[in-house]
Amino acid sequence: MEYISAFIVGGLICVVAQILMDTTKLTPARILVAFVTIGAILGGFGWYDKLVEIGGAGATIPLPSFGNSLAKAAIEGVEKDGLLGAFTGGITGAAGGITAAIFFGYLMAIIFNPKTKQ
Incomplete structure (x- = not known):
């Protein structure tokens, strides 16, 4: 049942993004x-934690989860360091994801030949 709920939640997030790309002039x-x-x-x-309880990986892998991680870390930073924690907490909490995105993006740029769209 966990796989089905993860598929449904993750799929719905992707469907919303696809509908936005197809029906609006919003860029990706x-x-x-x-x-x-x-x-x-x-x-x-x-509220996002409730969605994670229902959807598991279907809610923790897509982009809204990154925003959720930033918000939670910023809140923890404020509780720990005061106002300065609002700025440093989000970066500290999401450092692993940011580092992985930069590393793997660079790795793919080395392996493949990236070209700009014309």
Whole structure:
């Protein structure tokens, strides 16, 4: 049952993104930013954790989860370090994901021949 709920939750997130790309003039980059922002807002209110309970990996892998991680880490940073923690907490909490994205993006650029769209 966990696999089915993960598939449904993750699939619904992807379907929403695909509908936005097909029916609006939003670019994929703007949709990415919107999903991270929505995840941060839902995480800030504690609502994204409920989605993770239902969807498991289907909710922890897509982009809104990154926003949720940033929000949770920023909240913890504020509790620990005060106002300065609002700025440092999010980066500290998401450092692993940011580092992996940079590393694997660089690795793929070395392996493959990236070209700009024309």
